[in-house]
Amino acid sequence: MRRWLAVLVAATTSLVLVALLVPLGLLIRALAQSGAVTQATSEAQSVAAAVGTADLDGLTLTAERITASSGHAVxxxxxxxxxxGSPARRSPGVELASRGQSLTARTSGGGLEVLVAVQGLPGGTAVVRAYLTEADLTRGVREAWLGMLVLGLALIGVGILVADRLALALTRPMTGLARVSHRLAAGDLAARTVPGGPVEVRDVGLALNHLAGRISDLLAEERETAADISHRLRTPLTGLRLETESLSDPEEAARLGGRVDALERAVSSVIIDVRRRSQEQASCDAVAVVAERVRFWSVLAEDQGRPVDLDLPAGPLVVAAGAADLSACVDALLGNVFAHTPEGASFAVRLTPAQGGAVRLAVADAGPGFPAHAQAGDPLDRGRSGAGSTGLGLDIARRTAESSGGSLLLETAPGGGAMVVLLLGGADPAALGAP
Known part of the structure; x- marks a missing residue:
């Protein structure tokens, strides 16, 4: 904007200066010509006063003296x-002036001759001629024009400088508004702008600060509401746990008790997640989390006759995601395997390092694979499933991957089934165990 304002001011100032200086330049040239003619006329008249009283030698001396002093040939x-005086031929203007009429006429050589008729002489009318060259007519004009040109350029420069200062006063607060907007978009809800600049820009800054404050209030209210709902879920969970403990079959009671524990952990994770500040970045050992969740699902896989292939590295792989988030992600992916493949269909979980410090988590099954329309990305749309489920499983996994700085891909397993690949962003091992 600063550049465009400078160009606009330069163009406007140039037009104004052209409209002013061009007529002024023409006026200066006309005044220079008029002054030269006036001076030459005065010189010719001074010689004409001596025509009736001086002889030929006296007139010659007078004409030569004036020629030498003024530079005009008389x-x-x-x-x-x-x-x-100065040698000259009789021009048509001289012939006309010899009839008793003083005049000014252009010559064929490009100059100007001032002719003064002197009447009353015994032999007729004498004519005094003062000749002005083009240089005489334009003396001082070029210097004046050059001065006006320098003045015009200086005025344009001053105008551009003033416009740049004014533009800076306008663009600086607008740049601040854009910077705060980007910070808000990145999740820094504490970002605020210092209102400044013109009244309109200051009003926009105040409105942006008010909007940021309102967003923070709404998010805080949403977190508290979600936490309140999560707390309310503990009451039916407690009743469910009591019902489980009252079962007569100890094995069935233990199995259902494990499910209730998992559900309670998920509820606790929701409470922690909605209260977590956005700038905090959790981390965990993906090997330990994936191993624990596959171990949990292996019990149900054994009941359904599903072969499980688990491939984990020997050492820890630290990812930029919390243990609760990664657990929920793995549960969502394995839950999809059990929900959308027939009993007895095998599945494989592989965790390997990737380029750039990232971690690759692949969950593949031997089921029917994704439907044809799913290859266009439909399963990744929140709330869309096409298979009778809520459609939130892949969305949970995608958000976990993206929050860690990674991504989620849908591919086809080597056996023709579905395979979900998560690229999880790596984290510093020193940050292991961060909230």
Whole structure:
């Protein structure tokens, strides 16, 4: 914007200066010509005063003295064809002036001759001629034009400088508004702008600060509401646990008790997640979390006759995601396997390092694979499933991957089934165990 304002001011100032300086330049040239003609006329008249009283030698001396002092060639055309002063031929203007009329006329050589008729002489009318060259007519004009040009350029420069200062006063607060907007978009809800600049820009800054504050209030309210709902879920969970403990079959009671524990952990994870500040970044050992969740699901896989292939590295792989988030992600992916493949279909979980410090988690099954329309990305749309489920499983996994700085991909397993690949962002091992 600063550049465009400078260009606009330069163009406007140039137009104004052209409209002003061009007529002024023409006026200066006209005044220079008028001054030269006036001076030459005065010189010719001073010589004309001596025509009736001086002889030929005296007239010649007078004309030569004025020529030397002014630089204008002065010639006296006397009756009878005699001349005194600077040599010159009789031009049509001289012939016209010899009839008794003083005048100014252009010559064929490009100059200007000032002719003064002197009447009352015995032999007729004498003509005093003062000749002005083009240089005489334009003396000082070029210097004046150059001065006006320098002045015009200086005014344009000053105008651009002033416009740049004014533009800076306008663009600086607007740049601050854009910077705060980007920070808010990145999740920094504490970002605020310092209102400044013109009244309109200041109003926008105040409105942006008010909007940021309102967003923070709404998010805080949403977190508290979600936490309140999560707390309310503990009451039916407690009743469910009591019902489980009252079962007569100890094995069935233990199995259902494990499910209730998992559900309670998920509820606790929701409470922690909605209260977590956005700038905090959790981390965990993906090997330990994936191993624990596959071990949990292996019990149900054994009941359904599903072969499980688990491939984990020997050492820890630290990812930029919390243990609760990664557990929920793995549960969502394995839950999809059990929900959308027939009993007895095998599945494989592989965790390997990837480029750039990332971690690759692949969950593949031997089921029917994704439907044809799913290859276009439909399963990744929140709330869309097409298979009778809530459609939130892949969305949970995708958000976990993206929050860690990674991504989620849908591929086809080597056996023709579905395979979900998560690229999880790596984290510093020193941050292991961060909230």
């Amino acid at each position: 010639t006296v055309f006397l009756p009878g064809g005699r001349t005194a």
